Amino acid sequence: MNILCVIAHPDDETILCGGTLALLASRGAAVHVACLTRGEGGELGEPPLADREHLGEVREQEMVCAVGKLGGKSLTFLGYVDPVIGPDNQLFAPEHNPTMLAGQIVNAIRQFEIDAVLTHGSNGEYGHPAHVLVHQTTLAAVTALRQEYTTQPPNHPATQPPSHRTIQPPNHCCFTPSAPTSPNTPTPASPTKMTAPIS
Numbered sequence: 001m002n003i004l005c006v007i008a009h010p011d012d013e014t015i016l017c018g019g020t021l022a023l024l025a026s027r028g029a030a031v032h033v034a035c036l037t038r039g040e041g042g043e044l045g046e047p048p049l050a051d052r053e054h055l056g057e058v059r060e061q062e063m064v065c066a067v068g069k070l071g072g073k074s075l076t077f078l079g080y081v082d083p084v085i086g087p088d089n090q091l092f093a094p095e096h097n098p099t100m101l102a103g104q105i106v107n108a109i110r111q112f113e114i115d116a117v118l119t120h121g122s123n124g125e126y127g128h129p130a131h132v133l134v135h136q137t138t139l140a141a142v143t144a145l146r147q148e149y150t151t152q153p154p155n156h157p158a159t160q161p162p163s164h165r166t167i168q169p170p171n172h173c174c175f176t177p178s179a180p181t182s183p184n185t186p187t188p189a190s191p192t193k194m195t196a197p198i199s
């Protein structure tokens with residue numbers, strides 16, 4: 001069985017359904033993950049894990065490790081930019097073209113010959129607009145595909161989505177996050193090293 005997990009930010013795959021993905025992978029399913037953004041606009045952490053400029057890079061590397069640890073076969077970043085959290089912790093969805101984004105999800109389903117799709121809940125778990133967007137667009141993509149296959153031969157128009165990349169998570173993954181560069185930012189005594197071997 002081929003599974004596609006479509007989520008908005010790095011870490012959503014682990015927090016929301018990591019156990020399910022790991023179980024499916026351990027039982028022989030090919031688990032593919034598609035992520036809307038690299039989480040560039042998320043919280044920097046305390047002390048900061050990275051500066052704003054490099055947060056997306058760090059979270060991408062973390063996600064490569066996480067998906068590898070969960071047993072994933074591929075990880076695709078769909079190329080959208082996560083807006084920075086606003087005043088009063090206001091959350092936003094990235095700028096996007098709905099038709100284009102749905103086309104990217106349709107393409108992923110076709111490319112990996114997906115049998116089942118997992119994504120965010122209709123309420124965005126805690127109302128996050130990006131989570132709601134991914135839920136609605138994934139649902140629209142699956143519905144469009146189902147209608148296509150039941151009423152006419154597949155004919156989805158080509159799209160020109162943002163530059164997106166698919167990564168094969170390594171079996172063994174180590175990385176060192178960039179140290180914060182702000183002079184006012186406390187620097188850890190030693191770099192944090194993360195190891196994610198697959199057992």
Ligand SMILES: [Zn+2]
Binds near residue numbers: 009128
């Ligand atoms: Zn999220």
